[in-house]
Structure formats: structure tokens, C-alpha cells
Amino acid sequence: MSNVALDGKRKKSLKARLLDQKYLFLLMIPGVIWVLVICYAPMTGLYMAFTNYRPSQNGYFYDLFNAKFVGLQWFQYFFSKDFGMIMRNTLATSVLTLLFSFPAPIILAVMLNELKSIRLKKFIQTASYLPYFISWVIAANIFLTFLSGGGIVNDLLMSLGLIKERILFFQHGPYFWWIIAIANTWKGMGYNAIIYLSAISGIDEQLYEAASIDGASRVKRIWHITLPTIRPTISILLILAIGGILSTGFEQQLLMGNNAILNYSDVLDTYAYRYGLAKGMYSYGTAVGLFKSIVSFILVMSANKITAKLNDSALF
Amino acid sequence: MKKLVGLMLAAMMVLTVMMPIAAMADEPVTISFFDKNSGVRTFDDPIAKELEARTGIKLDLISPSGNPGEKLSLMLAGLNYPDIVLMDRSSDIVNQYIEAGALVNLSDYLDQMPNVVAMYGDTLNKTRYSDGNNYYLSNWYGYDPDPVNGFICRYDEMIDLVGQERADSAEPFTWSEFKALLEKYQAAHPDTNHTLVIGEPGTGGINGTFAGMNSLYPYYVHEGKLYFTVRDPQFMDAIHQMNELYREGILDPEWTSNNSELRNQKLSNEGVFAFAGAFWDTWTPSNTLMAGGNANGEYLAYKVIPDGAASADLPLSGRSSLGWDAIAITKNCKNLEAAIRFVDYCASQEGQDLLLWGIQGKDWDFVDGVRTPLGDIIERYQADNSNFVDQTGITKWTWFVKNSPHEDDNTPCRFWASVRDRSTTYAYQNLTNGYYDSAEFAGLEPAGSTLEALMYQGVIDVFDQYYPRMVNAPTVEQCDALYAEMLANMESAGMSDIEAYMSDVYFARLALWGLEPVASK
Numbered sequence: 001m002s003n004v005a006l007d008g009k010r011k012k013s014l015k016a017r018l019l020d021q022k023y024l025f026l027l028m029i030p031g032v033i034w035v036l037v038i039c040y041a042p043m044t045g046l047y048m049a050f051t052n053y054r055p056s057q058n059g060y061f062y063d064l065f066n067a068k069f070v071g072l073q074w075f076q077y078f079f080s081k082d083f084g085m086i087m088r089n090t091l092a093t094s095v096l097t098l099l100f101s102f103p104a105p106i107i108l109a110v111m112l113n114e115l116k117s118i119r120l121k122k123f124i125q126t127a128s129y130l131p132y133f134i135s136w137v138i139a140a141n142i143f144l145t146f147l148s149g150g151g152i153v154n155d156l157l158m159s160l161g162l163i164k165e166r167i168l169f170f171q172h173g174p175y176f177w178w179i180i181a182i183a184n185t186w187k188g189m190g191y192n193a194i195i196y197l198s199a200i201s202g203i204d205e206q207l208y209e210a211a212s213i214d215g216a217s218r219v220k221r222i223w224h225i226t227l228p229t230i231r232p233t234i235s236i237l238l239i240l241a242i243g244g245i246l247s248t249g250f251e252q253q254l255l256m257g258n259n260a261i262l263n264y265s266d267v268l269d270t271y272a273y274r275y276g277l278a279k280g281m282y283s284y285g286t287a288v289g290l291f292k293s294i295v296s297f298i299l300v301m302s303a304n305k306i307t308a309k310l311n312d313s314a315l316f
Numbered sequence: 317m318k319k320l321v322g323l324m325l326a327a328m329m330v331l332t333v334m335m336p337i338a339a340m341a342d343e344p345v346t347i348s349f350f351d352k353n354s355g356v357r358t359f360d361d362p363i364a365k366e367l368e369a370r371t372g373i374k375l376d377l378i379s380p381s382g383n384p385g386e387k388l389s390l391m392l393a394g395l396n397y398p399d400i401v402l403m404d405r406s407s408d409i410v411n412q413y414i415e416a417g418a419l420v421n422l423s424d425y426l427d428q429m430p431n432v433v434a435m436y437g438d439t440l441n442k443t444r445y446s447d448g449n450n451y452y453l454s455n456w457y458g459y460d461p462d463p464v465n466g467f468i469c470r471y472d473e474m475i476d477l478v479g480q481e482r483a484d485s486a487e488p489f490t491w492s493e494f495k496a497l498l499e500k501y502q503a504a505h506p507d508t509n510h511t512l513v514i515g516e517p518g519t520g521g522i523n524g525t526f527a528g529m530n531s532l533y534p535y536y537v538h539e540g541k542l543y544f545t546v547r548d549p550q551f552m553d554a555i556h557q558m559n560e561l562y563r564e565g566i567l568d569p570e571w572t573s574n575n576s577e578l579r580n581q582k583l584s585n586e587g588v589f590a591f592a593g594a595f596w597d598t599w600t601p602s603n604t605l606m607a608g609g610n611a612n613g614e615y616l617a618y619k620v621i622p623d624g625a626a627s628a629d630l631p632l633s634g635r636s637s638l639g640w641d642a643i644a645i646t647k648n649c650k651n652l653e654a655a656i657r658f659v660d661y662c663a664s665q666e667g668q669d670l671l672l673w674g675i676q677g678k679d680w681d682f683v684d685g686v687r688t689p690l691g692d693i694i695e696r697y698q699a700d701n702s703n704f705v706d707q708t709g710i711t712k713w714t715w716f717v718k719n720s721p722h723e724d725d726n727t728p729c730r731f732w733a734s735v736r737d738r739s740t741t742y743a744y745q746n747l748t749n750g751y752y753d754s755a756e757f758a759g760l761e762p763a764g765s766t767l768e769a770l771m772y773q774g775v776i777d778v779f780d781q782y783y784p785r786m787v788n789a790p791t792v793e794q795c796d797a798l799y800a801e802m803l804a805n806m807e808s809a810g811m812s813d814i815e816a817y818m819s820d821v822y823f824a825r826l827a828l829w830g831l832e833p834v835a836s837k
Contacts, residue, residue: 054765055393057417057647077767081774081809144578149509149570170573171788259517260572260784262777279773280389280412281765 049074049287067283074287082271089177090267094248096181098241104189106234109196110222125197128190140255143183144170170256173264180252192237199233200226235307243300246292268292344368345654348376348398350391352384353641353714361709366675367667373658385409392416399649400659402455402715405642408763410452411445413644415763419451420645420652426450428656431664435718442638442755442829453663454639458720463747464633465524467494467620468598469590470605472612473501486745488619488628491529491557498566501589508587510568512561513579515593517572517784520776521545522554525592528632528750529620530554534757535818537833542760542819544811546779548837552799553622558787559795572784580604583615591615595743599701602739616742619750631835632750635719636758643716663716672717673731674710680731687727687734694735701732752834756826760818768817771810778805 018025044064051067058066108128115121131139146152147169154166169175203225211221227234250269257265266274268288276285304316359377368374378398380387388409391397397418403409413419426433426440432453433440439457444450467489474483477497489497502511514523521527521534527545536548545551561567568574568582582588583601591598598615605613621628645655661667673680673687680689697704705712711730719729727734736744762768782802789795826833 052765054412055395055416055418057395059395060393073767077770082777144573148573148578168569170570258573258784259519259780260788262781275770275773277386277389278383279769280392280409281770281773282393283765284770 046286046290048283049290051283053283053286055282070283074284075291077284078288078291082266085263086266086268086271089264090246090248092177093180093253093267094245096177097184097248098245100181101185101188101192102238102241104185105192106196106227106230108189108193109200110226112193112197113200113226114218114222125190125193128193130190131187132191134187136251136255139183139187140252143179143256147179170258171260173261176257176261176264179256180249183252183256184249195237196230196233199230203229239300239303239307242303243296245299246296344372344374345651346374346376347400347649347651347655347658348378349400349402350378350380350388350398351402351713351715352380352388352404353402354380357706357712359713361707361712363670363674363709363712366670367662367713370667370670371658371661373654375658388413392418395648397646397648399651399655400643400645402641402643403452405452405454405636405638405640406758408759408761408769410642410644410759411763413646414445414451418646418648420647420649421449421451422453422645423449425652425656428653429660429663431660431667432716435663435665435668435716439638443642452642452644453659453716455641455643455715456717456719457637457639458718459637459753460635460719461751462633462635463617463743463750464594464635465528465592465750466595466617466632466743466747467525467590467592468595468615468617470588471614471616472610473589474616474618475612477501486748488621488746490623490625491620492623494618494620495561498561498589499564502564502566505587509565510570510582510587511566511589513568513574513582513588513591514558514571515597516574516579517780519780522551522783523558523592524594524634525620525632526554526558528630528634529622530557531631531835533631533752533835534634534754535760535822537822537836539836540823541815542822543815544775544779544806546799546803546806552796555783555786555795555799556792559789559792562788563790563792567787569788572788595739595747599739614739616739617746618742619746619748629749631752632747634752634754636755637753638755638758639717639719659716663718665722668716668718668729671713671715672711672729674708679708679710682725686725687722687731689731689734694732697732698737754834756822756829756831756834760821760825762814762817768814772814774809775806775811775814778802778809 012020047064048067050069050071051064052070053064053067056063112121112125115124148154149166149168153169154163157163158166167175169179207225207229208221211225216224246268248267248269250267250273253265253267253270254273257270269292272285272288272292275281275288354377356379357377359375364375376398385404385407388397388401388403389412391401392409392413395418397413401413403413422429423444436453436457439454440450443452443454471483474497477500498511502508505511514525522532522545530550530553532545532548532550532554534545536543536545536551538547558567562569570578574582579597580601583591583598584604595615595617602614619628619630619632621630643659645652645659649655662671669676669680669687673689674693678690679693680687682688693710704710711732717729721728733740761772779802782798782805786795786798786802789798
């Protein structure tokens with residue numbers, strides 16, 4: 001039965017099928033080349049993490065494969081020195097970001113979906129989408145100015161009588177994690193809401209009508225129709241978010257951080273950048289980056305497995 | 317007839333082939349140049365054109381968009397560096413380029429660079445690499461006893477606080493006297509929380525004014541060994557002074573998160589009495605204040621000495637005679653002869669005068685044997701220096717700069733320094749006896765992708781994190797506790813090993829140069 005197609009004819013051989021689809025395969029070649037050259041070929045550089053790489057006039061590949069092999073020396077140094085602090089900062093910022101930025105676009109999308117006024121809906125959608133296009137340089141300056149000692153946030157808190165002394169937000173490390181989480185959410189919320197809105201737009205209107213006839217309130221319609229229907233989208237975005245939990249940001253930390261709170265603002269990406277690129281310690285920077293990639297891979301796989309078991313829907 | 321046609325065709329072919337060659341012969345040679353300081357400037361001003369005309373070399377200036385250090389690292393890794401690179405001399409990137417074999421050994425070509433040899437003199441010996449060869453030329457080299465750090469105070473406020481005569485006096489203030497002025501100003505301006513603004517923390521060192529006032533050098537040399545400054549017994553005196561000002565609400569509480577724009581914004585507004593740092597850092601806010609109609613709303617330099625100091629000589633103005641930048645020709649340079657010619661011309665006195673004084677006869681000329689700016693050059697520069705530099709090109713390209721007065725007429729290397737404005741006059745008058753040559757301390761750190769370099773960076777990272785925390789500590793006890801914690805963390809990051817490494821390099825260098833330590837305590 002397995003070799004017999006549903007229409008009763010025998011399934012064609014692999015060679016025949018390849019020949020049949022030769023034009024499709026030809027069309028695929030540029031994409032395959034792109035993936036190999038751009039995504040896989042640079043991975044040879046990961047070997048740098050196990051050597052003492054130093055560039056010379058002999059060319060990249062010569063230097064890479066003739067560099068002194070040092071095994072796990074760079075990893076050992078990282079784990080024995082800054083690993084704890086860097087992971088604490090990375091995870092704290094990521095978990096807080098996830099806490100805010102994951103539900104925020106779902107709530108926004110559901111609320112937008114419930115709006116009757118198309119004009120208002122479009123306005124809110126555009127306004128919430130706009131920060132996504134603002135560069136971090138500008139966004140960081142906005143946050144630095146608003147949250148400065150003489151900034152609008154302190155003015156507001158003082159005038160409301162909520163604080164007696166101005167808060168120096170950028171002088172206290174733990175505040176920085178919250179600031180980054182809020183900034184990340186503010187910037188990405190509108191963009192992510194569009195994905196949920198497109199999922200919501202696919203829901204059959206008849207379901208809502210039937211529920212209304214049965215006397216379901218608006219909240220019940222959201223709870224029993226909207227949210228269960230967009231659950232696969234939520235699952236996929238959650239898997240992606242968990243996979244990227246160690247990529248908690250880069251520009252925002254560099255632009256808003258300062259030395260007084262470096263022990264709270266330094267995350268894996270900024271650390272690898274400072275050592276790898278800014279200081280020219282290529283092997284060490286690569287080792288830190290490789291560690292991050294491995295952990296991210298494990299997280300994605302775990303999240304995918306768990307989601308598949310809980311929801312019957314997974315990314316792969 | 318056939319022969320004639322054949323001959324004509326052959327002649328046309330020869331001409332066609334030769335024409336591009338003839339055109340190429342007239343075309344200037346192009347040299348690519350990465351200047352980490354050039355920012356977004358374009359090489360198309362009158363000085364740039366004159367330099368191209370005089371050397372016959374066209375310059376392809378490569379912009380250091382983003383972080384120049386990162387770009388230099390990337391260019392080194394990709395072997396795609398340009399013909400000439402200008403790097404930060406104090407950074408280990410220079411040694412990385414040398415170790416990678418990316419730079420041309422200039423020692424082999426010194427006979428083709430007579431101007432370089434004549435101008436640089438002994439500096440060439442001091443900038444040799446450990447193999448005895450010269451791979452780069454310094455920029456801003458030479459002994460330059462110009463003042464740098466001090467307390468740069470609002471002149472009008474100073475007159476209000478101490479009277480005109482004292483405000484104009486060259487007599488230094490003691491720390492107690494100056495602190496009393498800060499407190500008096502603070503009391504008169506209860507709404508301000510930044511009576512004293514200081515520069516945002518850099519890396520590996522504390523504020524230059526407080527360091528100089530407490531006789532701190534880049535490293536602490538004691539009984540034949542070199543240590544990080546944190547081990548200097550006077551280190552905590554400087555930290556305690558800053559911490560006290562922070563606790564009293566005098567020091568700008570957000571000094572750590574300032575950047576140059578935010579700092580200038582604060583200095584341009586009311587509510588600031590003084591800035592601790594280099595005197596030229598206040599020029600922009602001074603111009604803003606004076607443009608508002610307050611002729612005395614200018615920041616002027618004052619010297620403050622510790623209470624009971626035996627001497628008013630303080631290391632407030634450390635400058636390296638070996639300069640700030642390193643300029644090197646790379647092995648990617650296809651036309652070495654042209655690059656050498658360009659370098660030698662720029663380094664010559666004629667080239668320096670072109671870059672830093674302008675075109676002779678148009679921008680300056682000799683008057684009674686002395687270089688003198690012509691027309692309203694000085695006035696235009698003082699009115700709007702950044703626009704003036706951009707438009708005229710004078711002092712826009714600062715390459716191979718010999719930072720010493722001219723040997724023939726003793727005028728400064730840059731035209732604008734020949735006429736001192738009030739800010740510079742006060743700096744020279746008040747910040748006296750502060751110069752020392754910091755060349756012996758430059759580039760001691762381990763370079764490149766080594767475990768020692770990693771440890772060094774770890775030690776510096778610890779220091780950078782603790783310095784602002786100590787200054788911002790809520791009590792002096794917490795400040796001291798943080799200091800002890802910092803020392804322990806620096807030690808566990810490998811401080812002693814790095815000190816031993818740098819000590820060896822330092823004393824070997826002194827022996828090579830035939831020098832004694834500038835300050836052994």
C-alpha cells in the first residue's frame with residue numbers, strides 16, 4: 001500500500017520524480033547556495049574558539065587552521081571569571097523582557113480586534129507600530145532624557161507625591177534590567193501585534209455570531225474563541241522567544257549602559273563584542289558566542305518539545 | 317593602397333592602446349587612508365586640494381563610521397586594510413597590526429624619508445617595536461608642555477565669590493578654600509544638584525584633575541616595581557574627595573551617564589560653578605553662555621592644590637612626547653613609493669605648515685621673520701572654530717603633527733595657538749608646572765589574543781565598575797569597603813601577574829631609553 005498512490009498508480013522512482021521536477025530544483029539552487037555560503041560556510045570560523053587565532057598576512061584560512069589548538073581554554077576562562085555575572089544579567093533582562101513583551105502584543109491585538117471604530121483601530125495600530133522603526137540611538141536618547149534626574153518621569157512622580165527624592169534610574173543596576181525590558185516591549189509590541197492580528201483575521205466570523213446567539217459575553221468570546229484559535233501562533237512565537245532568550249539585546253545595552261552599572265548591563269552579546277571585536281580577542285569572543293549559540297539551540301529544542309506535548313502544535 | 321590602409325589601421329591601433337597609458341601617466345596616484353579621527357569630514361577643502369597638488373597624490377579617505385577600533389579590528393581580520401592607517405597609539409591594536417605582519421617596516425625606507433628623519437629625531441628610537449624596527453610614525457609627538465587639567469570655573473561666578481582681584485590671580489587655591497567656594501555656591505543655588513560637573517568615566521583611570529591634584533600618575537612606581545594606580549597610597553585621597561562632594565550634593569549625581577552632549581548641555585545652563593577636566597572641554601558651553609550676552613560667562617582654568625602641599629607642582633598635564641596616534645603604511649599598499657613620498661611630505665615642516673597654518677601668502681606669512689596669520693583668520697576661527705576648520709581645511713587634517721614650537725621662530729605648531737584667547741591665557745597663567753612626559757607609561761599592557769591580555773582586560777573591567785561606585789557611595793565607610801572589595805576582585809582577576817608583566821616591560825623600556833622613572837614614590 002505504501003508504494004501505491006491513492007489513485008492506484010505505482011509511485012514513480014526517485015530519479016523520475018527528480019527529472020519531473022528538474023525546473024523546480026533549478027529554481028532552488030540559488031537559495032541552497034545562499035544558505036550554504038551565508039549560513040553554513042561562516043560556521044568554519046567556530047573552530048577559532050578552540051585555537052589561539054591571530055590574523056597574519058597568510059590569509060584567513062591559513063591562520064585559522066594553523067593557529068595553536070588550545071582546547072577549551074577560552075571556555076574555562078569564561079566560566080571561571082565572568083560567566084556568573086554575564087548569565088545573571090542576560091537571563092534577568094530576558095525573563096523580564098519575556099514577561100512584558102510576550103503578553104503585551106497579544107493583549108494589544110485582541111483589544112484592537114474588539115474596537116468598532118476602524119479609524120481609531122488604524123491610528124492605534126500605526127502609533128504602536130511606529131517605535132519599531134525608530135533606531136536604538138534615538139530610542140536610547142529618549143529613555144536617557146525621560147528617565148534622567150531632571151526628566152519627565154521624575155517630574156511626574158514628584159508632582160504626584162509618589163517619591164520624595166528624584167530617582168537616578170541609570171545609577172542603580174537592577175533598574176537597568178527593567179528599563180531594558182520596558183524599552184524592548186515598547187519597541188516591539190506593535191510589530192508583534194500585527195502577527196496576532198493576522199491570525200485573528202482568519203477566525204471564522206460565524207463562530208462569534210453563534211457564540212453571541214448563545215449569549216456569550218465579549219470576554220467569553222475572547223476567552224473561548226479568539227485565544228484558542230490563535231494558540232498555534234502564540235506557541236510558535238513563544239518557541240522563537242525562548243530560543244532568543246540569550247539574545248536579550250545589544251545596542252540598547254551599549255547605548256544606555258554606563259560603567260557605574262556595567263556589572264548589571266553587560267550581557268552575552270555586549271561582552272562578546274567588547275572582547276571579540278573592540279579588543280581584538282577573536283578566539284575568546286568566538287568562544288563566548290559559541291556558548292550562547294549552543295544554549296540557544298538547546299532552549300529552542302526543549303521549548304519545541306514541550307509545546308508539542310502540551311498543544312499538539314510545534315515549530316518542527 | 318592596401319599597404320597605406322594597413323599602416324593607418326596599425327597606427328590607429330597603437331594610438332588606441334597608448335592613449336589610456338598616456339592618460340594614466342597624467343592621472344595622480346591614489347592612496348587610501350583610514351583616519352580614526354576624521355569622523356564624517358570630507359577631503360575636499362582648499363588644504364586637501366593643495367596637498368594633492370603638491371604631492372601629486374590623490375587621497376581616498378576612508379570614513380571610520382561607527383567605532384574606529386572595531387573597524388580596525390575587522391579590517392585586520394579580513395586583511396582589507398587600506399594603504400595607510402591611523403590608529404590610537406595607546407591601544408593594543410597597533411601591536412596587533414605589527415604582530416600580524418600587516419605593516420611595512422619603515423626602518424628599511426628611512427633613507428627615502430629625509431624629512432621624517434629630520435623632524436622625528438629621537439622619537440624614532442622610542443617608537444621602535446621590540447624587534448628594533450619602526451612600523452609606524454607618531455602623530456602629535458614632541459615635548460608639549462601645554463596645560464591640560466584643572467578646575468575650570470565660571471569666571472562671573474568666581475568674581476562674585478572671591479572678588480575680581482582674586483579671580484584674576486595666578487595663586488592656586490588650596491583644596492579647603494576651593495571646597496568652601498563650591499559649598500558657598502551650592503548654598504546660594506539650592507535648586508542645583510550639579511555645582512561641579514566632571515567628565516564621564518573613561519577606562520582604566522580616574523578623573524584627570526583629581527588624579528593630578530593628588531599626584532597620581534598613570535601607574536604607581538614604587539621600589540623598582542610598577543603597579544596599578546589603585547595601590548598608590550594617595551589613590552583613596554582622590555576618591556574620598558570626589559565621594560565627599562557627591563555626598564554633599566555638589567558633584568553632578570549623573571556624571572556616570574553623561575556623554576559630551578549632555579555634559580555640554582549642563583555646562584551651558586545656569587547652576588554649574590565648575591568643571592573638573594581639560595580646559596578646552598568647556599569651550600563650546602563657554603561660547604554658548606557668552607553668545608547669550610554674558611561676556612564673563614566663560615569657564616576659566618584654576619589650579620587647586622592639596623592642603624599643606626609643600627609644592628604647587630602637580631602632575632595635572634601628562635602628555636606623551638610619543639603622541640596620541642600611530643600612522644603606518646600597510647602591506648596592502650600597492651604603490652609604496654607614492655605612500656612614502658606622501659608621508660615624507662606631510663611630516664616635513666612645509667607639509668606641517670600647510671596642514672596646520674594654511675597656505676603661505678594666503679592664510680599666513682612671515683612678518684619680521686615670524687609666522688603670522690593673515691587678515692581676519694584668527695577672528696573667524698575664534699568666532700566659529702568648527703565651521704572655520706571645515707571650510708578652510710586648516711587644522712582639519714592633523715597628520716604627523718610635531719607638537720612643539722617651530723625651531724626657527726618659536727611660534728606654536730598650530731596657527732590659532734599663536735594668539736591666545738582668555739581661556740587659554742588663564743590656563744597658561746594658572747595651570748603652571750603641571751607637565752610631565754607620560755610616554756614611558758604608554759602601551760605597557762599585554763596585547764592581542766593572549767591569556768595575559770584577557771587578564772589585563774578583566775582587571776580593568778573590575779576597576780571601571782568600582783570607580784563610579786566608590787565615588788557614589790552613600791557613606792565613607794561604604795566607599796572604603798568597596799575599595800577593599802575592588803582590590804580583592806582585581807587580585808582574583810590576575811592583577812599581580814599583570815603588574816609583574818608590565819613591570820618587566822616598563823623597566824626594560826627605561827633601560828633602552830636611558831631614563832629614570834618620571835615619578836617613583
